[in-house]
Amino acid sequence: MVESPFKPNILKGKVALITGGGSGIGFEISTQFGNHGASVAVMGRRRQVLDDAVAVLRSKGIQAIGLEGDVRKQEDAARALETTVKHFGKLDILVNGAAGNFLISPEDLSPNGFRTVMEIDSIGTYTMCHEALKYLKATAGIGPSTGGLILNISATLHYTAAWYQIHVSAAKAAVDSITRSLALEWGTDYNIRVNGIAPGPIGGTPGLRKLVPDEVLAKRREQMPLYRVGERWDIAMAALYLASDAGKYVNGHTMIVDGGLWLSRPRHISKEDVKALSRVVEKKSRLSEHQASMEHQTATDHKVGEIAMLEHFGNLYQEEGPRNVLQLAPQLHTFRLQPMQPNLQEDSLQGSGLQLW
Incomplete structure (x- = not known):
């Protein structure tokens, strides 16, 4: 594990409640917050996981204390927050990390299954925020080291679209909307910052094991910009930054921590093939440009010659009259007679080889 770049006391005196804090990313955030001076309350539905x-x-x-409860239930949320404040005396930070996910195609996903994920991720997040407000307001004084903080754990699935993740994509889109709206309103009215973190695939988590088996992950590594999955530590460091004074002016932002994965697309052609193709295309392009230039020059020369000849014969017509001009007709295939020559009649051109336009 890489050593933390932050001072060990950056969260000294802070109290944090982390939902889903007993395992995976949530547990790492709980650990790093504690390592950097905070007192932590972890909330979850499984008693044994919490105790461990x-x-x-x-x-x-x-x-640290463990609080059993379901974020979907308002009474559980209220009880967990009240217990945290009674035990530690206050609440400075709320981390909404509880989530539910599984792979399923839309046609196989029942409305009840869709609703369950929405309730855990989006409604659960809002419920915890709503019940935490009165406690966060109490610590939201003015100054760099004061003010409440809410961190919502999101995802990048809804930035484009993700196979078999319609339920979570919708839920996390709602979470991001909650983050922005509360950042605007509670940041303005109560000095409470609200931010999010959107992790990519993180190794050593139940989510990655469930959603991306090792066989699939091995094939996907070459499509990842950094050729690796992230670590729980990466997400915890982002949370530390946002929770510390270093992030005191960050509000309404969802920080993407995925190594650039959401930007990536499969590489359908190798670099070597791209270079070879580029050379072929460049060569063809130059040949086409040269050919077009030559054709343009030829057409231009022809047009210039034609104009010059027309001007010449126009002048002769005015000076010599039509009969003298027609003596030169065999040198022409076509003579474009200008409107300024009204006296030249069509019968004057018969047998001359000229055409009257």
Whole structure:
């Protein structure tokens, strides 16, 4: 594990509640917050997972408690927040990390399954924010080290589209909207910053094991800009930045931490083939330009000659009259007679080889 670039006391005196904080990304955030001076409360639905997580945190010297509850239930949210404040005296940071996900095609996804994910991710996030407001307002004084913070864990799935993830894409799009709206309103009225983090594939998490089996992951690595999956530590460092004074002017932003993966597309042609193709295209382009230039020059020369000849014969006509001009007709195939020559009649041209236009 890479050593943290942050000072160990950057969150000293802060109190954080992390939903989904007993495992995966949430547990790493709980650990790093604690390592950097914060007291943490982890919330989840499985008692044993919570107990194990709290035991590990306390073994590291971190002040921690576990709170069993379901973020979809308003009474559970209210109880968890109230217990946190009673135990630690206040609340500075709320991290909404609880989420549900599974792979399924839309035609196989029931409305109830869609609703379940929406309720956990989006409604659960809003419920926790709503119930946390009164506590965050109490610590939201004016100054760089004060003010409440909400961090919503999102995703990048909805930035374009993702196979078999219609439910989560919709839920995370809602989470991002909640982040922006609360950042605007609560940032203005209560000095509460609201930001998000959108992780890419993170190794060592239940989500990655469930959604991207090792066999599939091995094939996808070559499509990843950094040729690797992320670590839970990467997400926790982003959370530390946003929770610390270093991020005190960041509000309403969802930070993408995925190594650029959401921007990537499969490489359908190698670099070597691209170079060879480019040379062929450049050669053809130059030949086409040269040919076009020659044809243009030829057409231009022909037009200039024709104009000069017409001017010449026009002048002769005015000076010598039509009969003298027609003596030179065999030198022409076509003579374009200008409107300024009204006296030259069609019968004057018979047998001359000239055409009257």
